[in-house]
Amino acid sequence: MALQTKVIKQKIVSVGNVQKVTKTMELVSVAKMRKAVDAMKKGDHYGKAILEMLVRMATQRHLDHPALRSRVGVKRLVIIFSADRGLCGQYHSRLEKRVKKVIEDSKGDFIECVAVGSEAHKIAKRLSINVRYSVSLANTSREEARDTLSKLVGWLLQTYQNDKELGRVSCIVNHFENAMTYKAVRSQLLPLDNETISELFGSDILETIDEAKHYNYSIEPNEDDVLEDVIPELLTSVLEQFSLDAAAAEHSARMVAMRRASDNAERMKEDLVRMYNRARQEAVTKEIIEIINTAGAV
Numbered sequence: 001m002a003l004q005t006k007v008i009k010q011k012i013v014s015v016g017n018v019q020k021v022t023k024t025m026e027l028v029s030v031a032k033m034r035k036a037v038d039a040m041k042k043g044d045h046y047g048k049a050i051l052e053m054l055v056r057m058a059t060q061r062h063l064d065h066p067a068l069r070s071r072v073g074v075k076r077l078v079i080i081f082s083a084d085r086g087l088c089g090q091y092h093s094r095l096e097k098r099v100k101k102v103i104e105d106s107k108g109d110f111i112e113c114v115a116v117g118s119e120a121h122k123i124a125k126r127l128s129i130n131v132r133y134s135v136s137l138a139n140t141s142r143e144e145a146r147d148t149l150s151k152l153v154g155w156l157l158q159t160y161q162n163d164k165e166l167g168r169v170s171c172i173v174n175h176f177e178n179a180m181t182y183k184a185v186r187s188q189l190l191p192l193d194n195e196t197i198s199e200l201f202g203s204d205i206l207e208t209i210d211e212a213k214h215y216n217y218s219i220e221p222n223e224d225d226v227l228e229d230v231i232p233e234l235l236t237s238v239l240e241q242f243s244l245d246a247a248a249a250e251h252s253a254r255m256v257a258m259r260r261a262s263d264n265a266e267r268m269k270e271d272l273v274r275m276y277n278r279a280r281q282e283a284v285t286k287e288i289i290e291i292i293n294t295a296g297a298v
Contacts, residue, residue: 005283008276012269019265026258033179033251040244047237051197054230057219065227066161070191073167075110078102081173081246082117084138088250089257091174096123098172098184103127116243137243149239153232160190173242174249180256182249189238200238
């Protein structure tokens with residue numbers, strides 16, 4: 001019996017240590033989530049400012065750029081924003097379900113992907129999707145992450161221009177709604193038509209267009225050079241927003257998962273304490289019975 005109580009006591013200590021770790025991870029996730037949400041709100045203003053510039057140009061000129069040209073193609077490119085590590089509940093299973101839904105809705109189109117994060121590779125492998133480009137934003141600063149996404153945008157624009165069979169480019173990301181809620185969504189990235197812009201920014205384009213008609217804009221040095229700078233910057237800003245959104249959702253998912261793990265550890269510890277107390281009571285009762293029987297025999 002002494003051995004049993006010793007084992008139970010060791011388990012109580014072990015569960016308590018696990019609970020400390022999960023509680024610490026929960027607090028760290030809360031701090032990282034708040035930081036990602038703040039960065040996401042600030043970056044959104046920058047993206048809308050670039051968008052407004054593009055819309056104002058489009059009101060007075062016919063803009064021509066590969067990213068603006070709609071076409072019908074048999075290929076779809078999907079950018080999957082995932083995390084680089086686990087312990088975040090249903091975060092990746094929801095992404096995988098959303099990718100499956102895109103495959104089902106593709107009506108036979110050929111699906112390829114860009115993997116942002118190591119877990120996206122695993123999703124692509126399980127669903128037999130070819131990975132054409134991959135990046136990792138783990139352990140990078142804000143400037144390094146933006147530079148990485150800028151290079152990805154350069155590759156996307158070149159691929160979209162050269163591959164005539166590529167009809168559209170979409171992003172699949174876990175969208176952060178609040179500290180406890182997120183959902184996997186798909187957003188079109190290319191071509192940059194009015195519908196795509198409205199979906200990405202939720203902006204009232206018509207209002208901006210009506211306002212822009214009252215002004216006469218001059219473009220320097222020329223329209224093509226400005227578009228070559230504005231459109232990659234806009235797409236980089238969009239992808240950066242998606243990465244921050246995904247990060248906020250990841251930390252939210254990890255926070256919830258660690259909170260549940262802490263609660264489960266607390267319940268397990270309570271059960272073990274009851275078992276420990278019961279075992280001690282049984283040991284004491286057994287000793288009393290042995291003393292009484294010994295005294296009676298004497």
